[in-house]
Amino acid sequence: MSKTVADFILERLQAWGVRRIYGFPGDGISGLISALDRASDGIDFVQARHEEEAAFMACAHAKFTGEIGVCMATSGPGAIHLLNGLYDAKLDHQPVLAIVGQQPRSALGGSYQQEVDLGSLFKDVAHEYVHFCSTPAQARHLIDRAVRVAESYRAVTALIVPDDVQSLDAVEEPPRKHGTVHSGIGYAAPKVVPHQDDLQRAAAVLNAGRKVAILAGAGALEATDEVIEIAELLGAGVAKALLGKAALPDDLPFVTGQIGLLGTEPSWELMRDCDTLLMIGSSFPYSEFLPKEGQARGVQIDLDPKMISIRYPMEVGLVGDSAATLRALEPLLQRKTDRSWREGLEKSVAKWWRQVDRHAHQKADPINPELLFWELSSRLPDDVIVAADSGTSANWFARALKIRRGMKASLSGTLATMCPGVPYATAAKFCYPERVAIGFVGDGAMQMLGINGLITIAKYWRTWQDPRCVIAVLNNGDLNQVTWELRAMAGTPKVEETQDVPHFAFSDYAEMLGLEGIRVTRPEQIGPAWDAALSADRPTVIDAVVDPTVPTLPPHITSSQVKSYAKALWKGDPEARAIVWHSFEKALT
Template sequence: MATVADFILERLRAWGVARIYGYPGDGINGMLGALDRAEAQGPRLIQVRHEESAAMMACAHAKFTGEMGVCLATSGPGAIHLLNGLYDAKADHQPVLCLVGQQRRAALGGDYQQEVDLLSLFKDVAHEYVQMAVTPGQVRHLIDRAARIALDQRTVTCVILPNDIQEMDAVPVPPAEHGTVHSGVGYVRPRVVPDEATLDRAAEVLNAGKKVAMLVGAGALGATDEVIAVAERLGAGVAKALLGKAVLPDSLPYVTGSIGLLGTKASWQLMSDCDTLLMVGSSFPYSEFLPQEGQARGVQIDLDGRKLSLRYPMEVPMVGDARETLTALLPRLDARTDFGWREQVEANTERWWRVLEKRAMDDAVPINPQRVFWELSSRLPADAILCADSGTAASWYARDIRMQRGMMGTLSGGLATMAPALPYAIAAKCCHPGRLAIALEGDGAMQMNGINELITVAARWHEWTDPRLIVLVLNNGDLNMVTWEQRSLGGDRRFDTSQTVPPFDYAAYARMLGLDGIRVETPDAVGPMWEQALQAKRPVVLDVLTNPAVPPVPPHMPVEAVRHYMKALRSGDSQAREVLRATAREMWAEAVPARNVPG
């Protein structure tokens, strides 16, 4: 007789689940036994080094496949460890089902070892659906509802499984009697398009605009052709939220790049000068980088009506799928005949790329971190999958990497948590074993969980069709983004005690695990480093010694932030001299950019 745990795996197979990311514990022994019995059929367990990574991998699985990600952890501490990765999924609207163990039902309420009130613990992160199984006949609809709600609401759901329930006999078909629930498998996303009158109103606003700006986010990732068609019909410039970086290739001359604190001057100029804003599939949070209220008429498309008119008061807010809605909108739009606005946008964008080239190639001792990303960008294959960490690695990813059509790229957007880059990249390789994956992170994130998950890489890479997984570590001995925030937000000097990262030889550690490890200490070695890594026959860790004093200068810095910055440097900051020198060079590069335009 099959157990409840066996039935859960059978039901997950019916939902199309091929793998579960997790870590063992006695609270899920029933599930582990079932996974062992089902190894040939699946789902397959991907064992990680920490439950937080399991949840991050489930989030990345959803991002890179469009499928529901699934993670598994034991009761008590294992369940608690999942939370950060689950909040990452929730903040970025990714469907993730979390399965967690619990103590035997008879022990609950008895202050038993590892007894935690999991319903309360998960009530926020999985608020759309969190339930505990109390009888085997209930399990079918718990799994079905958790999966369907996760997919429909693009959110996190949770099913709690007491360990005695896992071992009981399954009840695949509940009895046909009062008080039972008879659920089924399957979900098809609906076609969501605004009504004709709303589309007509949106077209009227967009056709009246003389200087149209578009902002696209993760919700537009499946609508590349449609975004291009609308942008070209309207003569618009297009900025990209970080989660939407892969929506459009940066080779298009009217694509201004990323927006916001980590964004480009061209995107800042686009929003500052436009008279009409079309926002597609984005909940970009920083309203100070959007047009001033009243400056531009607004049209917004989003699947989630709760996100409409949230960042900017929109004249025509529309609930709709990006691809379907843009397709319906396109025939209503007038082709532009005056391209003066578009030419201005393209000139600003072309100049910005020259600024970035000049900044990247400026000297910094030992290495300018911008150069590391700039040198990678021109060498990337078109099917690369890029996973960036939070921190200054995200700044250089946002600005210096030119996305090509076909690439994937993501990071922790809404939560902006540290240390998802390597778990994301591992999940990318599990989902797409024939593609190159690159994790881009700082030394702080690497020490937080990266050196642990390298063990997972060492254990699994032989299974991948393309063995390449490249891990770039910006080794600067500094929790760099927080250091800059201390200066610009609080006017405080670098707090050396909190900000210094202990030295560690990441390349040597990689070699100890049987991976390739390359340590780079001079600028001229950066290009050859990437060439060597891209041709490697196994995963590679690139341990690059970079200068922490190179500032991630935002495209617009308020006067108050400048005052804070200067106050911090005058108050005995240990890096003040280097920071002032590097800041001056960044400003000079903007005043006198490189002459050639990168291809």
């Protein structure tokens, strides 16, 4: 048979290096589904249980590999379902291409079944590039530009292909005449380095500082060695934004850990007391956790000029690749001989980890959730990939899990949406089938999408080189993060009718799917559960029954938060007694 537009689209994606598409079928992409069958040796199709899961997996694919992630969905409702995962990619600046179907061209404008204005629907999430393929001659440049724009701008792009166009004969080379476009394949990201005089201005600021703080974000993930070298020269401490958790290992004595509401006391102290701030590849948004304006001189490195000096008024903004810019900056820096600032930070960091150990082992009913993470830290495989969902699982992921060199870790950063935990961990296994993947997910997110994602794992795990994939569920019967936000910010006690999560036997469900299920109801079971899961011959769900009243306190508590907290308890929070006890116990340690 002759080659169709759908065949050509898949071949062109292969030429761009795409080897995997995450999606769910539908009649709006029947031509593409047929072409996938014919292209099965070149492109793998991962059938997600829901289009939202497919988009999350495409985002995780981009985060963990640096490659473009591709997802596919049918017209109308299928395309709509992609949106949350695509916004996760957009807000975390990940290159993702969404290919969606549309009703036949002859039906458009006639209020046809599943007819949705997809161009308008994707106009914001894929604002850098969203286009409609109306004729076969467009397919070549639409694919080329969608991939190149996604990779070069680290953005979401979208291609809308009507069902009838998919089955038309392909046009591999458009006619050479007016009104046609002849595009090509290939994109190589440049290494952007600032001008020498700007580097010298930045070095002058950093050399003058006595108490230097570094904030590393996702843009520093490929600059680990360079950040360490600069920190050593400047005698600086390094805090990490949430998406930069794997940028530097937590076993370095000058790494203060996460910053912000989910952050550590040493990171709070680092920003509170510094006189110079070097921000590397981060768009950390919370000004209350950065130095007070005017307190510190600032230097920022970011590849995106739009992000320069919008979080803190920087004296020098360096637009460039993090690693390349730091290497160019390093010869201009003077090694600080006074190490008292660094020594004080290292003492604070050591004290913090001792404190985390004590907090994790405090009694709870039945299990302290922090212990679930703390017990894993020493057991983490060297090349593990860790994902966390939004909610209190993100809090403990940020604070109690010690990442080492060579590991990968991520979550939904800017969107902070529920539900990516299981899809992220699953995508990690497709990208690196030889590595262990671990996902931490709350019971609310598990019931929303995670249990469906377990079916995807059950479908594919036998194809993975190493079958180990662990989903750890924080089963507390509560939409816990929102409950704590009500207390700390709204002065409202827990509203049981909105916050209580119905019981679900996650470990039994895992067993039903042919996976390993481990239910943990006592603290002494946590370590053995991790040992069993990390030595299992199949994916494992750890169903950990944890205490919802253990507070995830920020590193610095404001007077307004104290008042709101007290107001919520005074109004008759149903868990007030346990909350007061845990808060008092934490304060003592």
